[in-house]
Amino acid sequence: MAILDIKNLGISFGGLRAVDNFNLSIEKGELYGLIGPNGAGKTTVFNLMTGVYKPSDGIIMLDGENITGKNTVEINKAGIARTFQNIRLFKNLSVLDNVKTGLHNEFAYSTAVGIFRLPGYFKDERLMDEKALSLLKVFDLDGEKDYKASNLPYGKQRKLEMARALATSPKLLLLDEPAAGMNPNETKELMETIKFVRDEFDMTILLIEHDMRLVSGICERLSVLNFGQVLCQGPTGEVLNNPEVIKAYLGD
Amino acid sequence: MLKNMKKSTRSNIITYAMVIVAYIVMQTLVSTGSVTNLIQGLLVPLCAYSILAVSLNLTVGILGELSLGHAGFMCVGAFVSAAFSKINATSIENDLLRFIIAIIIAAVCAGIVGILIGIPVLRLKGDYLAIVTLAFGEIIKNVMNVIYLGVDSKGIHFCITKASDLNMESDGKIIINGATGITGTPHSSNFTIGVILLLITLFIVLNLINSRSGRAIMAIRDNSIAAESIGIDLTKYKMLAFSISAMLAGVAGALYSHNLSTLAATSKNFGYNMSIMILVFVVLGGIGNIRGSIIAAIILTLLPELLRAVNDYRMLIYAILLIALMLFNSSPAGINFREKYGIGRLLHKNGPDLSETAGTQRAHHVEGAGKKGV
């Protein structure tokens, strides 16, 4: 059974049909790419999936659960975590605390336990520290754990965002242009990390990316979006050689 | 020993120690008779202002919402606690016990008002939130001015017109007399209790910041969209921070009112003047910097008194010092100065460890540390 099943998803902003009749089905453990020219509606699809926008049409099923119309918090609890195209870290928190914030719902000791330092506090904080550190290690960020997040270089900020999203133990991870602003070396390293995350955590990943080396290097299947509509979808090799796709990217 | 601790723990210990040392020094000075009556009279208000500044910093610095109505919560705490103490002045004989109950009632009532106001207000952002909190603060103050409350053998009487409308028996006693307020509140506050309440406030706020809920609150401050995306309930944690902040302001109000023989809600003590003054403490002490709030509250409260000797230039010097404090806190030069002389160095021993990017990284680091002001 598909872990994600989207049927006939659509939304309009005023007169603009930003996403229209969008269908997508992803299997568990798949690494799936969503590509398309600027303004095609890719980020809007993520925003619809995570409850930032309410869809005007369609149904979104996650692992058999209908999550259409739920709010962002409920959807995260249901199992979708994401990163953002324009990085959204907790700038003034330390790198470690950014990830620990992602563990908010897993180690849910109460406010009173936190204020009065009851025994649960120390136990949960220790477990959170351990888990957050092990996630930081995956992204090679453990050395910078006490840095303020805003003091990390750009590429590491993107990785930290991934670590934070993973901390919520999602079923599906959405990455919005994870390689944006990275140099070729960093991108290569990122590709390894993404593959590692998929294998290590048995994760299903849907990513938006403009960098075709990354897309062709790690995505197993692709959907191409153009003017809010799916132009074509299928195995990566086939899609990238589709004349219509090439035309959409290069223009007429 | 201090070295192996988490830097937040270390910084908290310094804050507690600072308050305790200041207390001991002050007590010694008082007992040797080297403090003027005027300054002695300021000691309890000082504790109240410090508590207010710390609690407002929870809303402004930690939650990141600008509130201009903080004096309103203090006002609620001051009046309910004073009314309680006056009603029970004879029935609860132990002064300390009565005061403790009064403080708890003040905290609870201010917290409830905080929640009631928070429900509509926390939907707003930025300037709008500031304006609406300002209005609520004024409303609370004005409501206090029209309340009449009395007790007699038949029980409690209440009205909002005039004292004679209370219709009390001949043995009746007026507790709150409209704009005249409350007179004859038991004088239960003292410097020691004030400092203990300040330490409790610090304990609550600092522990909150270094806990799961505190991280959630700061996450919302830094990026609410990202906070939601990892499953943090915005409304819940905004309300939590706002109501704890209001509760603590209520405690400050109780401390304040039990230090006065006459309590009336004027614009000077509970109006926006007071709210702005508390905000000045928070801003000058460094937004989000709890220790700074206390230091700023102390300096700015004592200064006008200490400068009485040079009366003609008092306000001039005060203004210059305000500007100097601001520069020290937020200008790049001030931040560098603090870095150089150790105030910031304690916090960031990790900079140079990162050999590959040591140079630039360090520079960023220094700048960032100053902005947060910790």
Ligand SMILES: Nc1ncnc2c1ncn2[C@@H]1O[C@H](COP(=O)(O)OP(=O)(O)OP(=O)(O)O)[C@@H](O)[C@H]1O
């Ligand atoms: N909240 C909104 N209100 C109005 N229009 C919007 C809104 N969000 C997105 N749009 C419009 O919807 C279209 C799709 O935007 P979207 O951000 O999804 O594109 P994208 O495929 O992610 O592009 P890019 O590759 O540049 O990130 C654009 O025309 C955009 O202007």
Ligand SMILES: [Mg+2]
């Ligand atoms: Mg986009």
